Amino acid sequence: MSTCRCEGDDLTRRFAIVGHRAPSRGKINLNDLAGGSGRIDVLMRAINAALFLSHGIRKDSEITLHLMGGEGRPRRINFDGSVLWGVHPDERALAGQVSKVLQEPLPAVGQWFELHPGLSHSGGDLQTTIDEWKKSEITMIKLDSDAPMLWSDNNESIPSDIGFFLSDDRPFTDSELSSLDESCISRSLGENWIQGHIAIGIVHHQLDNGFPLNL
Amino acid sequence: MSTCRCEGDDLTRRFAIVGHRAPSRGKINLNDLAGGSGRIDVLMRAINAALFLSHGIRKDSEITLHLMGGEGRPRRINFDGSVLWGVHPDERALAGQVSKVLQEPLPAVGQWFELHPGLSHSGGDLQTTIDEWKKSEITMIKLDSDAPMLWSDNNESIPSDIGFFLSDDRPFTDSELSSLDESCISRSLGENWIQGHIAIGIVHHQLDNGFPLNL
Numbered sequence: 001m002s003t004c005r006c007e008g009d010d011l012t013r014r015f016a017i018v019g020h021r022a023p024s025r026g027k028i029n030l031n032d033l034a035g036g037s038g039r040i041d042v043l044m045r046a047i048n049a050a051l052f053l054s055h056g057i058r059k060d061s062e063i064t065l066h067l068m069g070g071e072g073r074p075r076r077i078n079f080d081g082s083v084l085w086g087v088h089p090d091e092r093a094l095a096g097q098v099s100k101v102l103q104e105p106l107p108a109v110g111q112w113f114e115l116h117p118g119l120s121h122s123g124g125d126l127q128t129t130i131d132e133w134k135k136s137e138i139t140m141i142k143l144d145s146d147a148p149m150l151w152s153d154n155n156e157s158i159p160s161d162i163g164f165f166l167s168d169d170r171p172f173t174d175s176e177l178s179s180l181d182e183s184c185i186s187r188s189l190g191e192n193w194i195q196g197h198i199a200i201g202i203v204h205h206q207l208d209n210g211f212p213l214n215l
Numbered sequence: 216m217s218t219c220r221c222e223g224d225d226l227t228r229r230f231a232i233v234g235h236r237a238p239s240r241g242k243i244n245l246n247d248l249a250g251g252s253g254r255i256d257v258l259m260r261a262i263n264a265a266l267f268l269s270h271g272i273r274k275d276s277e278i279t280l281h282l283m284g285g286e287g288r289p290r291r292i293n294f295d296g297s298v299l300w301g302v303h304p305d306e307r308a309l310a311g312q313v314s315k316v317l318q319e320p321l322p323a324v325g326q327w328f329e330l331h332p333g334l335s336h337s338g339g340d341l342q343t344t345i346d347e348w349k350k351s352e353i354t355m356i357k358l359d360s361d362a363p364m365l366w367s368d369n370n371e372s373i374p375s376d377i378g379f380f381l382s383d384d385r386p387f388t389d390s391e392l393s394s395l396d397e398s399c400i401s402r403s404l405g406e407n408w409i410q411g412h413i414a415i416g417i418v419h420h421q422l423d424n425g426f427p428l429n430l
Contacts (some may be wrong), residue, residue: 030246031245031246031307033305033307034308041304041305045263048260049410052410053407053408053409054384054408054410054411055408088249089410090248090256091305091306091307092246092248092249093249169269169270190420190423191423192423194268194269194416194420195267195268195416196269197416198413198416198419198420201410201416201417202417202420204409205409205413205417208405208407
């Protein structure tokens with residue numbers, strides 16, 4: 001497995017994860033993230049993997065949660081590692097941050113409102129994020145275990161800005177797939193359906209180590 | 216990056232993680248795993264990454280926690296994916312399982328006592344685990360970001376049973392390093408000091424996909 005140290009090292013990595021049952025407003029039960037809170041534990045682990053090294057925060061990474069559950073309109077929450085500070089990597093602490101956001105009035109679709117450096121929220125859903133990323137000319141990849149592998153022996157081009165879409169413990173809905181397939185290429189990290197946060201960790205690993213991408 | 220599907224697919228993967236401040240007895244505060252409980256959150260994420268796919272448990276993997284903190288002798292806890300059932304992947308639920316173990320009398324050094332299918336505990340420390348693995352002829356690897364890379368273009372042999380040692384948020388102590396360096400080879404997953412659970416996820420990924428190992 002040959003690796004190269006090239007433009008890939010300076011990539012900005014974006015991750016977008018959909019929480020199909022995670023509530024977009026109201027209170028989160030911090031003592032029951034997996035059961036009563038719509039598997040929001042899955043999203044907290046995704047934040048951890050997207051942003052944290054063993055000591056410190058990745059400055060080149062950000063993650064957008066899509067909270068599609070509960071009553072009312074969906075909410076998006078963005079954690080931006082380039083300016084974020086004062087967060088802890090454990091599930092409960094991260095859920096505490098998200099819980100505070102859910103107490104705030106929901107901004108309009110596409111209007112990002114910063115609550116704390118590196119922590120913003122907005123109305124909108126997966127399609128809104130796809131539209132925003134398309135405008136920013138981000139190379140968009142849907143992670144899908146059935147697709148061709150993400151890495152390759154021949155990397156013809158490495159984008160400067162790359163975004164990955166993944167789902168929580170449930171597959172993307174037909175409507176989400178339809179939106180994604182219009183704008184993304186699909187790539188796999190292997191045949192196993194691994195956990196979302198592990199997938200994020202593997203993507204970082206491949207980009208950190210300059211593995212040639214199959215784009 | 217060429218891959219091969221070979222013996223590596225059927226490898227048993229063992230992980231041993233040292234929790235330098237994680238208590239070996241007493242009560243765990245489930246509401247403060249990161250602060251008041253000796254960074255036991257780091258170990259819970261390691262269990263998650265070692266054992267869980269998105270849906271289901273890896274039958275080919277096990278992890279041994281080394282609880283070196285608190286008063287009294289150290290304790291080891293083993294989660295064996297081949298027979299484990301009834302566990303949930305979130306930090307709090309896993310810590311609840313560990314907390315129950317800490318209420319039990321500590322078995323003698325090297326004496327494994329099964330509390331539940333796939334959940335055992337024993338007295339002993341890192342050296343005890345090294346000695347046990349050596350007897351079982353397990354190929355032992357210390358994960359160390361400064362070492363040569365774990366993967367290579369040429370894999371001359373793939374062991375049937377492979378074990379990885381990693382530390383929590385603190386580096387191995389001099390005494391632990393001395394024990395490890397006598398019996399292990401050191402291999403890296405890259406220059407960044409990544410979180411332990413992410414390292415476990417990457418090891419699984421490399422073995423799942425038949426990446427040639429540099430052993």
